[in-house]
Amino acid sequence: MGNDALSRRNVLGYFGMAAAVAMTASCGTANAGKSADGTVTLEFAQWWEPELPKGSLRTLMDTFEAKNPGIKVKLLSGPYASTKEQVIAGAAAGTMSDVVGLDGAWINDFSKQGSLADLSALMKESKYDQSQLASQVKIDGTTLMIPAVNFVYPMFTNDDLLAKAGVSKPPSTRSEFTAAAVAISKVDSNVKGWVLPLSQEAPNGIQNDVMSWVWASGGSMLKDGKPDLTNDAVHSAVNFVQDLWDKKVVSPGALTMKEQDKVEEFTNARVGMMIDSLAHIKLIRENNPKLKFSISAVPAVDGFTGKRGIPYAAWGIGIADNSPNKAEAWKLVDFLMSEETNAKLSSLSNSFPGNTKAVPDFVDSDALFKKAFEIYKGGYPANEFVGLPVAEQLMRSFDEELQKTLSGQQNVDKLLANAQATWMKSF
Amino acid sequence: MKSTLKDPEPLLETQWPADPVRPGKAGWGGLKRRLAPYGFVSPTVILMFVLMLVPIVMVIGYSFMNNVIMTKHPKFVGLDNYVTILTDSVFHTALANTLVFTFASVAAHIVLGLLFAMLLNSPLLGTRFKALFRAVYVLPWLFTVAIIAVLWRLLLDPNGVINFLLMNAGIIDSKIEWLSSPGTALFAVTFINIWAGYPFYMVSILAGLQGIPKDLYEAATVDGANNFQRFLHVTLPQLKPIIISMAMLDLIWTSQQFALIWMTTGGGPINVTEMLSTYTYKLAFSQYQFSLASAAAVVILLLSMILAFFYIRHQKARD
Numbered sequence: 001m002g003n004d005a006l007s008r009r010n011v012l013g014y015f016g017m018a019a020a021v022a023m024t025a026s027c028g029t030a031n032a033g034k035s036a037d038g039t040v041t042l043e044f045a046q047w048w049e050p051e052l053p054k055g056s057l058r059t060l061m062d063t064f065e066a067k068n069p070g071i072k073v074k075l076l077s078g079p080y081a082s083t084k085e086q087v088i089a090g091a092a093a094g095t096m097s098d099v100v101g102l103d104g105a106w107i108n109d110f111s112k113q114g115s116l117a118d119l120s121a122l123m124k125e126s127k128y129d130q131s132q133l134a135s136q137v138k139i140d141g142t143t144l145m146i147p148a149v150n151f152v153y154p155m156f157t158n159d160d161l162l163a164k165a166g167v168s169k170p171p172s173t174r175s176e177f178t179a180a181a182v183a184i185s186k187v188d189s190n191v192k193g194w195v196l197p198l199s200q201e202a203p204n205g206i207q208n209d210v211m212s213w214v215w216a217s218g219g220s221m222l223k224d225g226k227p228d229l230t231n232d233a234v235h236s237a238v239n240f241v242q243d244l245w246d247k248k249v250v251s252p253g254a255l256t257m258k259e260q261d262k263v264e265e266f267t268n269a270r271v272g273m274m275i276d277s278l279a280h281i282k283l284i285r286e287n288n289p290k291l292k293f294s295i296s297a298v299p300a301v302d303g304f305t306g307k308r309g310i311p312y313a314a315w316g317i318g319i320a321d322n323s324p325n326k327a328e329a330w331k332l333v334d335f336l337m338s339e340e341t342n343a344k345l346s347s348l349s350n351s352f353p354g355n356t357k358a359v360p361d362f363v364d365s366d367a368l369f370k371k372a373f374e375i376y377k378g379g380y381p382a383n384e385f386v387g388l389p390v391a392e393q394l395m396r397s398f399d400e401e402l403q404k405t406l407s408g409q410q411n412v413d414k415l416l417a418n419a420q421a422t423w424m425k426s427f
Numbered sequence: 428m429k430s431t432l433k434d435p436e437p438l439l440e441t442q443w444p445a446d447p448v449r450p451g452k453a454g455w456g457g458l459k460r461r462l463a464p465y466g467f468v469s470p471t472v473i474l475m476f477v478l479m480l481v482p483i484v485m486v487i488g489y490s491f492m493n494n495v496i497m498t499k500h501p502k503f504v505g506l507d508n509y510v511t512i513l514t515d516s517v518f519h520t521a522l523a524n525t526l527v528f529t530f531a532s533v534a535a536h537i538v539l540g541l542l543f544a545m546l547l548n549s550p551l552l553g554t555r556f557k558a559l560f561r562a563v564y565v566l567p568w569l570f571t572v573a574i575i576a577v578l579w580r581l582l583l584d585p586n587g588v589i590n591f592l593l594m595n596a597g598i599i600d601s602k603i604e605w606l607s608s609p610g611t612a613l614f615a616v617t618f619i620n621i622w623a624g625y626p627f628y629m630v631s632i633l634a635g636l637q638g639i640p641k642d643l644y645e646a647a648t649v650d651g652a653n654n655f656q657r658f659l660h661v662t663l664p665q666l667k668p669i670i671i672s673m674a675m676l677d678l679i680w681t682s683q684q685f686a687l688i689w690m691t692t693g694g695g696p697i698n699v700t701e702m703l704s705t706y707t708y709k710l711a712f713s714q715y716q717f718s719l720a721s722a723a724a725v726v727i728l729l730l731s732m733i734l735a736f737f738y739i740r741h742q743k744a745r746d
Contacts, residue, residue, distance in 0.1 A: 085712060092496035109715050113497050190586060201693025252585035255696035261580075270586065393713045398559040403697045407609055 016286075040328045041072045045086060046101025048349070049077035051279075056348050064335045068244050069327050081202075091115030096320035098329045102145045104137050104314055106388030112138040112389070117141040117319040122330045133337065137316060137387055147314035148336055151277045151350035152376050153208050154310065155299065158283075159292040161187060161272040170273075170296040174213070175242050177273070177299045181249035184272035193249035195271040196241070197257040199405060203395040204259065207385050208311055209275050210402065213237035215309030215382035216298035222384050227423035229416045234299065238402070238412050245406050258294055267291060273367050277313065278372050279350045295368055297375045309382025310375060315349070352376055389426050397422045489721035496717045498500070504626050508722035518723070521706040528617050529681045530703060533674055540628020540673075541666075547629070548636040568626035575688035579619045580606065606692055609699045615724050616691055616700050620684060628673055635669040636662070675738035677719040679731055 034040050049057045061073040076097055078086065083101060090096035091113050102110075110116050120143040123130055130136070137145040157170040165183035197205040211234075212223055219233025228415025244250055251271050253261070259276075266274045268287045275298055284291060297308050311398070317336060319329045335341055343358035353360060354372070362369040385391040398419045405415040441511040490508055492501035512518050543564050547557055570578070582589050583605035593599045605615040638663065647657045685704035688694060706729065711720035 088496065088712070088715070109497060114499060198695075199693050200695035201689055252602055253604050253607045255604070255605070256612070256692050284503075389716055394708075396709070396713055400695070400697055403695060407697065409697075 020143045031172075039070055039072055040325050041074055042099055042325060042329055042332055043068055043076055043097035044099040044101075044332065045076040045083060045090070045097035046076075046315075047078060047080040047083040048350055049078065049082040050073055051198045052348050056358050058129050060336075060341060061345065063341070064332060067335070068325050068328075068331055071331065073332060083245055087115075091320070091322075094322045096322055097321040098325055100318050100320060102316035104145065104147070104316055104383065104387070105391035106389055107145050107316075107318075108139060108391065110318075111144055115321055116144040117321045117323065117329075119146060119319065119328055119330075119333075122319065122326060122333075126330060126334070128334065132339070132355050132357055135381070139387060141192075145318045145331065146315040146337060147354045148317045148342065149346050149349055149354055150312045150314050150381060151349075151351045152310050152312045152372060152381065153212060153275050153277055154295045154372055154375050155298060156266060156274050156276050157223075157294050157296065158266065158269055158272045159294055160419055161191060161269060165272065170294055171299050172296065173299050173302045173304075178240075178244060178247070178249075181244060181273065185205075185249045187272075190270060192251040192271050193273060194244055195251040195255045195257070195265050195274045196245075197259050197262040198254050198257040198399055199261075200396055200399055202258055203392065203399040204313075205257075205262075206398050206402070207383065208259075208313070209262075210237070210241060211384070212275050212298050212311040212335050213240060213246050215311060215384070217300040217304050218306045218309065218385060223389040226427055227394075227420055229423065230419040232296070235416060237411065238405075238415065241402075242405060242412055255406070266293075275311070278352075278369065281368055288332075295372055295375070297379060308379040310379045310382050312352075312381040314354070314383075314386075315351070330373050353359050394423055394426065465627075486721045486724055486728075488690050489718050490725050492672050492718045494716060494718045494722075497715045501718070504718075508719050511719060512722045514724060517698055517701060518706060521701045521703050524700060525682055525702045525704075525727055526614060527613065527677060528620065528684070528700075532620045532624060532681045533677045535617075536625050536628050536677055537670060537674060539621065540624040541670075542727070543625070543629040544632035545662075547633055564629055565626045567623050568630075570623070572623075572686040572691060575619065575623050576687055579615075579622075580691060583615055607696055608616045609696050612692055612696055612700050616688055619691065620681065620687055623687070624677070624681070628677075631669055632666060635666045668718055671741055672738070675734060675741060679734045679738070682734070683727070683730065703730075 001210070035326065044061070046057075057075060057077075065072055076086075077083075080103075080112070084103070084106060086104075087096060087100055087106070087110075091110060093117075096115055097339075107116070108259060119136075120141075121136075122128075135147050136143040137147065157340060161184050162168075162170070162180065164187045165180065167180045167183055171177040171180045177194075184191060184193040196209050199205065211221055214233050214237040217233065219231070219237065220228065221231075221234050222228055223231070242360070251257070251265050262274055263276060263280050263283065264287075265271045266276070267284045269288070269291060278295070297310065300308055315376065319326055319332055319333065323329050336345065337355055339355055339357045340353040342353045343360055346353040346358060346360040347362055349361075350362065350369070360369075363373050364370070385395065388394060401410075401415045401419045401422075404410050405412060410418075465653070481614045489495045489501075490504060491503055493504045493507075495501045543560075546552070547561055547564070552560070567575070581587055584590075585602040585604050585607075589601070589605065590602045594602070603611060605611050643665070644657055649663050683704055684702065685701065685708065688700055688702050689708070690701040694701040703723065704727070706722050707723040708715045708722060721746050
């Protein structure tokens with residue numbers, strides 16, 4: 001090899017190195033979000049905007065900007081899954097948005113990562129009245145997330161199918177539910193009593209459609225904050241699911257079914273009953289205006305008289321620990337949690353407010369929501385996955401074991417023992 | 428008369444006239460000219476360095492740590508992550524599924540691509556029919572993965588069109604849960620992938636078929652070869668370089684298929700459609716075990732590099 005070739009290679013190498021250093025250096029430049037005139041631009045990453053009526057979240061942000069001169073809000077919106085990935089990557093790189101939309105299932109992991117700011121301290125600093133908050137998600141006594149709005153998951157029943165099956169009212173106990181599911185499944189060969197989405201892509205069916213039976217009867221899957229899957233309450237609920245499966249009253253395709261498939265099955269009157277989010281009421285009405293349906297509390301074990309836990313999912317809000325504008329970010333959180341704004345956000349998303357004083361307008365104008373609000377107030381919000389480590393993975397591993405059981409590869413005892421052992425590894 | 432002219436001596440390399448592009452001794456203008464080619468290639472070099480080399484090196488580095496991203500102070504653990512991955516029974520299942528999915532897809536792609544290409548190249552079909560079939564056959568290739576996944580989830584739904592047609596035709600007597608049954612899910616996703624990928628072969632092989640000289644077929648006919656023999660001894664040898672190149676590329680692409688699996692089955696039911704790609708994704712974004720995921724990614728990289736090695740060797744041999 002000649003000297004000329006060598007020198008060419010060297011020059012090429014230097015070029016590449018210099019360019020890479022320049023590029024990585026520019027990537028690492030921190031953006032403090034402050035312009036020359038002192039205006040602070042907050043980044044707000046969330047999945048809410050695509051799920052709200054078009055332009056409504058931006059309108060709320062415009063109101064915030066008008067009330068807080070010198071602060072602008074840039075919305076970074078995407079689907080739920082990509083928001084989660086962005087938040088994880090941003091937290092690792094120190095480029096997390098100032099304010100982030102959060103799911104309770106992520107909090108434990110973000111806490112370990114140290115990526116979320118201590119909201120307890122910010123609330124104390126600004127002398128915020130915490131009594132107006134319906135709930136706070138804390139890890140080791142520190143608030144890291146505030147649920148802005150809550151989506152409760154009651155039972156939906158198709159009135160016409162129930163009537164055809166000779167069921168006079170929505171079931172309120174597990175025995176009544178089984179009887180109703182069997183009767184509905186006999187109405188038509190294309191109709192089933194219940195729908196159970198167990199897709200591993202988004203395994204939240206374990207939380208909403210399986211564990212909801214445990215919580216509705218006042219049971220728990222935890223003991224002292226640790227997994228307790230082999231207890232009687234969980235055993236009884238899973239046995240109940242297995243029984244429904246064996247009676248062939250569950251809609252086919254369950255093992256890869258997603259939440260949207262579940263809603264579609266119900267909307268098209270192919271299933272009589274489902275446990276689902278109130279947020280889907282509007283969608284069901286739009287897609288099938290003729291469908292008559294009711295909502296009720298999730299049935300409990302026979303003879304249960306206590307308060308029923310009602311599953312919920314929250315749109316939570318938090319502040320990035322790396323944010324240089326925490327005070328301004330808190331102002332945005334404060335605004336979203338204020339009585340007036342929170343009621344608006346709640347009305348827009350068909351959910352229940354995170355501010356105890358806020359009253360969404362649909363409660364008085366819509367009979368179904370009014371009923372849901374009564375159920376919500378009559379029970380207590382229950383979601384034990386909130387705050388657990390690798391919550392989604394816990395659901396997925398339980399899902400896999402449940403699928404083995406439903407496929408006849410193992411019994412319920414083995415399922416619970418395996419899931420318990422797997423879960424314990426994460427604690 | 429003796430000629431006074433001498434034959435010109437052959438010019439040695441050092442005696443060539445001065446290259447107008449090559450500078451003599453370094454001057455500013457000369458240096459600029461000398462650097463110009465590097466300036467032209469530098470955008471590509473920079474992009475490859477930043478977008479390929481840096482991430483690969485980072486992932487390899489991550490794979491030797493206890494965990495990264497979720498922990499602020501990662502510790503070096505040597506080959507522990509590789510041991511964990513390579514002894515994990517789910518990884519073995521994912522590897523086996525990936526092999527079945529990949530080789531079945533590639534084999535079917537070749538056969539279907541060749542069949543349809545020959546059909547479109549056949550003199551028996553009129554121009555209009557050829558144009559129509561060409562448009563129809565190439566359709567699957569025009570859809571994005573998300574559309575393909577949604578489309579086939581609907582078609583293969585227990586209440587979907589496929590079951591309806593099969594039941595009406597008397598082929599099946601009850602609804603089959605194509606994507607949800609552990610017995611049929613791997614077959615179903617492989618079928619979808621075959622459907623989505625064969626047009627790439629078809630188009631390429633069709634171009635190859637159109638480039639085969641007719642003389643070869645005429646010579647074979649004169650030698651008494653029948654249709655099958657002409658296909659075996661003329662068509663296939665002529666298409667061999669194209670088929671091998673595409674099969675190599677397809678093996679690499681299909682072994683890394685993620686989106687289709689994720690959007691149709693998520694790796695389930697149980698783990699019968701778990702692939703190396705979904706296994707790695709779950710490690711990273713469900714378990715937040717980014718170092719284990721990096722180790723799995725490095726294993727996939729090594730497997731892909733083996734395929735890439737054969738591909739490059741084949742390409743070099745062709746050149």
